[in-house]
Amino acid sequence: MEHIRGSIMRSLEGAIRKLVDSNRLCADVLDHLSSIALEVPKDARHGEFATPMALSLAGVARKAPREIASLIVEEMEQEGFSSYVERAEIAGPGFINFHLSSKWLVDTIGLVRSRDEKYGCSDYGRGERILVEFVSANPVGPLNIVNARAAAVGDTLVRLLNASGYSAASEFYVNDAGRQVSVLGESVYARYMELEGVDYPFPEDGYRGEYVKDVARKAMEEHGDRISAMDSDDARHFLQEFALNYILDWQRRSLEAYEVRFDRWFSERKLRQTGAVEDMVREMAEAGYTYEKDGAVWFRSSDYGDDKDRVLVKSDGLYTYVAPDLAYHRDKLARGFTKLIDILGPDHHGYEGRMQAGLKAFGHPDGTLEVLILQLVTLMRDGQPVKMSKRAGEFITMDDLLEEVPKDAARYFFIMRNTSSHLDFDLDLAKAQTTDNPVWYIQYAHARCCSIFRQAEAEGIQPTEWEQADVSCLVHPSEIDLVRKMASFPDEVLTAALERAPSRIAKYALELAGLFHSFYTDCRVISDDEAQTRARLALVDAARIVLRNVLGIMGVSAPERM
RNA sequence: GCGCCUGUAGCUCAGGGGAUAGAGCAACGGACUUCUAAUCCGUGGGCCGCAGGUUCGAUUCCUGCCAGGCGCGCCA
Incomplete structure (x- = not known):
């Protein structure tokens, strides 16, 4: 899909350059070429790709959007579209929509099946090392519900990053020294x-x-x-x-x-034993980042964007958590990670300013540390919030939750909302073995794929009969919609990784499953039409692969029968 | 008081300058002689919290206000 996008982009850019050369567009538009957006339209009637660029260039070019669009399309037609584009149309206020020929469909199914478990992965991150720290609960009690959310979000984010070509590692910081x-x-x-x-x-x-x-x-x-x-x-x-x-x-x-395994459990105590905290505090003093007041050592964090200065060493000589935590973040960078992501609960949002200030003082560029704040979780039972009070001992731990709700459901439910939104976790729905339960629905789509292959086998259809099938006969709208969705998977993975938004991939999985179920209802796979049967088996195989891969990224199992 | 997050359909939530604002649930009406009906198709339902501003264009960006959640330690 990337190469299709690339070829359309080049063709668009070429057309614009020609228009500028022949003075049909003013030269200023060239400055805006880098911001060309080629998006996958929500509405299938708008083609496989669309760009609003004529709209965004309207101001600079001082021409009506639709006029610019038609200039571009005419120019592209003169040059001849790439082999994938069948036609381009101007729509609405000035969008250019690209409709692809059936070659892309054939290629997409082939690509999915040849990439197999790698389908969805890209090398976008070029191996950049990212450390994702999450949960990091104090070792003084059981893990709670927000820890469970953090675990699901963090683990999925690491998987998304690794699938996008980054070299991401997960870490749990153990506060065993305070x-x-x-x-x-x-x-x-x-x-x-x-x-x-x-x-x-x-x-x-x-x-x-x-x-x-x-x-x-x-x-x-x-x-x-x-x-x-x-x-x-x-x-x-x-x-x-x-x-x-x-x-x-x-x-x-x-x-x-919960199937969350950390690459490393990092002990604060061991960090202290190396002398890293003393060294850091001394260096900070030498560099003039600290001062003494009321018998304590303060970090001038407000000089680096924090709301106020922070105590590093208390008047009793002990460190506050700020000193070892800063030393820990320094240690991460010293180990070669160039990007740090911390996933924290909502009660720790003030923490970000101190860490950012520290890293800034040490000279690390802005953006080295990203902090993702998770909002609270409310458990719902019978449509009512489950009251939790630590004092009254009515407290639901992560273990309690997993005893009640299957791991697959818990993981999916915890990532299905934006991290910045409060999460209502419907316990009854998570347990339900019905179509309303999104996890069930997605897993069932996968099981259905497998079931079709079992049926094919029972009818004596050998894989060799359909593995090389000609899929160009697939023309039903449900088939096309399904292929479109599968084609966008690598894009979806990358976007979810870059936006640090596991919820996007959860939503994608649900939509993909929905399109598969529609296809299943509309199109009988195994029939008397041999060519069609083979083609559809190839399509189902591709769907099976994408469903399995997307479930894998979420840490949810892909059952073969249910 | 200050900071962070949230406000979109009856409910739970997507969308984050651009096409007619979407999905699931709930409600209502349909679809099985068939590879799993654990599914599918259709209908109704909206001052996108309120008021200004920026823009050719704002649900989206900015400011203010209102409402809710969570913080504001020489705790982590």
Whole structure:
């Protein structure tokens, strides 16, 4: 499809240059050539490709849009269209619509089938290394619903980027060195004492979840003897480390069940041990990026676009999270990543200014770090929001969700909305095994493809009979619409990657499945017409490939029967 | 008070300067002797939150306002 687009673009550009050479258009339009847009129209009646360029050139050329359009089309006709273009028409206020000959259809089906699992991939990113950091939940409790959304969005984004020729990696930053870990240790210690029947006060800001008791119980079962032989400081430390490992393992398992695997779990503690944080704070001081006030070390982040300055080292000598986090982002860049994407929850949006300021101070160009803020998720049951209150212990974790809803449905539902929009997650719909459930609907389209091949096999039709089929006999509108949609897949993948918008690919998958179902109803695949049967089997094979590939990008399985 | 996000069909949401603003659900009416009816086809339904501005053209960009969500720590 790219080569078709390219040939039309060149032909358009050539026509415009000729018009300028012969003074039929003024030279100023040449400055606007780079912004030529060749889009795939929403409405099939507007052809396979269309450009609004005559409209956008109207101002510069000081001519009516339709007049410019007809000049361009005449010129293109003189030169002869590329082999794919059958005709070009001027429509509406001045759009130029290109209708392609059946050669593109034949080529598209062939391309899909020859590229197979690679269909949809491009080398656009030229191997640029991008690090996508997401979830990065504190290791003090179970993963929540927003973490689950982040996991689905982040993982899909990494897949989209890799499919678009980038070299993208995923990373989970483990905050295993901060104050929260010691609070966790204190909380577990208090529960442990409770189990031993000792009257011990529960920390004011401790974690009150039931799981803390579970951790204490588990520690007692496995290491009770050792712990009772320790003094209280050692026991506290032991329990802290035990809890940390327990919870990290738990988080890892939750994500594993969700089929989200990180390329790396990056430990804050290990980063600190390398001295990277000290080095950075010292360098910042030497460069004059910091000052001391009230016994603390402040970063002049407001000089670099943040709303106010931030404390790096507290008056008690400990770092705030800002220092190690900045050192972490520096480390990512030092490892050779040239673009960083952080996916954060809505409660962390203020964080962006500090990180951007830090990277700017270190001299990294604007745009090195992109922050994607996910909005909240509301779980809906029986049309009502599910109330969640941490205090009342009514809290639905990611594990709870996955126990109730299949992984495929959860992943799809979490990416189907814009990241910037609040997400209503309909639990009943996600569980439903009906046509209303978009995941089911898409998977069913794939299963239907497979079912057709099972039928063909049962009727003794050998793959060799249709693999080289002549598909130029496919002319039914449902067939053409399906091919059009398949043809745009690589474009859709790239756009979704560049816009950091997994929801686009979710929408594409739904539309593709819809077109397949319409085709299935309108066009009987296996019939007495042998040539048509072969051609349609080839088409179904292509559809099967695209459906499987798009499901794969979303991390959703492609069942062969349902 | 300040910052971020949102406001489009009864509901959930697409679209983000350009063609008649779309989809799914819900409502209503149709389609199976057939490769899975777990599907398909059709009908109705809209001051694109409000008011200005930029533009040949604004639902889209800008400003203000209104409404909702979330933040605003020497917590992460």
